[in-house]
Amino acid sequence: MPLEELRALLARHVRPDWTTAIDGVLVSKVDRPDPPAPSMSGTVLAVIAQGAKRLALGDRVYEYGPGQYLVASVDLPVTGQFIQAGPEHPALGFGLTLEPSAVAELLLQAGPGQTSRGAGAPSGIAVSDASPALLDAVVRLLRLLDEPRDRAVLAPLIKREILWRLITGEQGATVRQLGLADSSLSHVSRAVRWIREHFAEPFRVEDVARMSGMSVSAFYRNFQAVTAMSPIQFQKQIRLQEARLLLATHPGDVTGVGQRVGYDNPSQFSREYRRRFGAPPSRDAARLRDAARGPAGVLDPVRAP
Structure with a gap:
């Protein structure tokens, strides 16, 4: 069974930093x-071989478990939590970074039939059952970790096959738009990137919509569809996540951290931080220091997403 072999391959090849000898492939x-x-x-494909994960994006909640995959076509602020993992049955996952250029190349080769546009932007995150063909391709890619002589030649070919299975699969609309330069998703991605790079700055939604190449009404509608948040809510999520990272290294400067991420009002910063993370900044900073004494956390196909 592909899923059984997938579990064995993942368990055998996991490393402390989750990386592998194949570029863009993670195991956890x-x-x-x-x-x-x-x-x-x-922007990833994540396949769960064992265990289960719950992921929240805005007010949307996604759950995926053995034999299911998640695709994220935009780099979004999410909150993840294992709902099934233990010493006897650990969560095991495969991840593959999705490159827009690789998707675009496949779409060009496939022709106009694979580049049709929907009525609007799809959600930036989606979950589906993995087809036997997709699982088989993932297994064959991981087998190459035991075959260094074949890896350089065959790994790029199997990555293309995996992308093709995604493009032509149930969540193909989400993946296809990742490779279309003029798609609604690409316009929203441009806005997401700008907000992430300028998160500490105030902005007018009208200006970001114009920069993204969309009318204000279309921008609001498509941004909400992709991210499950308004542009202002999205900026707040990015600010608070950045603040949490800064507090891990500057725990005694709560006011300064708040100002660095764009909060002029310390009480507002503390209030919104507590609402987001369940504790005020100073207490959460102490918790982060305690956690830092353990193994360092990293992004990976089970942990995020």
């Missing part, structure tokens, strides 16, 4: 559930 193993943790999704 997590042996305990943990509290909800914020992170950025990246």
Whole structure:
């Protein structure tokens, strides 16, 4: 069974930093559930071989387990939590970074039939059952970790096959738009990137819509469809996640951290931080220091997304 072999390959090749000898491929193993943790999704395919994960994006909640996959076509602020993981049955996952250029190349080769546009932007995150063909391709890619002589030649070919299975699969609309330069998703991605790079600055939604090449009404509608948030809510998520990272290294400067991420009002910063992370900045900073004494956390195909 492909899923059984996938579990064995993932368990055998997991490393402390989750990387592999194949560029863009991650494997992970997590042996305990943990509290909800914020992170950025990246643009990825994540396949669960064992265990289960719950992921929240705005007011949307996604769950995926053995034999299911998640695709994230935009780098979004998410909160993830294991709901099934333990020492005897750890969560095991495969991840593949999705490159827009690789998707675009496949779409050009396939012709106009694979580049049709829907009525609007799809959600930036989606979950589906993995087809036997997709699981088989993932297994064959991981087998190359045991075959260094064949890896350089065959890994790019199997990555293309995996992309093709996604493009022609149930969540093909989400993946296809990743490679279309003039798609609604690409316009929203441009706005997401700008907000992430300028998160500490105030902005007018009208200006970001114009920069993205969309009318204000279309921008609002498509941004909400992709991110499950308004542009202002999205900026707030990015600000608070950045603040949490800064507090890990500057725990005694709560006011300064708040100002660096764009909050002029310390009480507003503390209030919104507590609402997001469940504790005021100073207390959460102490918790982060304690956690930092353990193994360092990283993004991976089970942990994020």
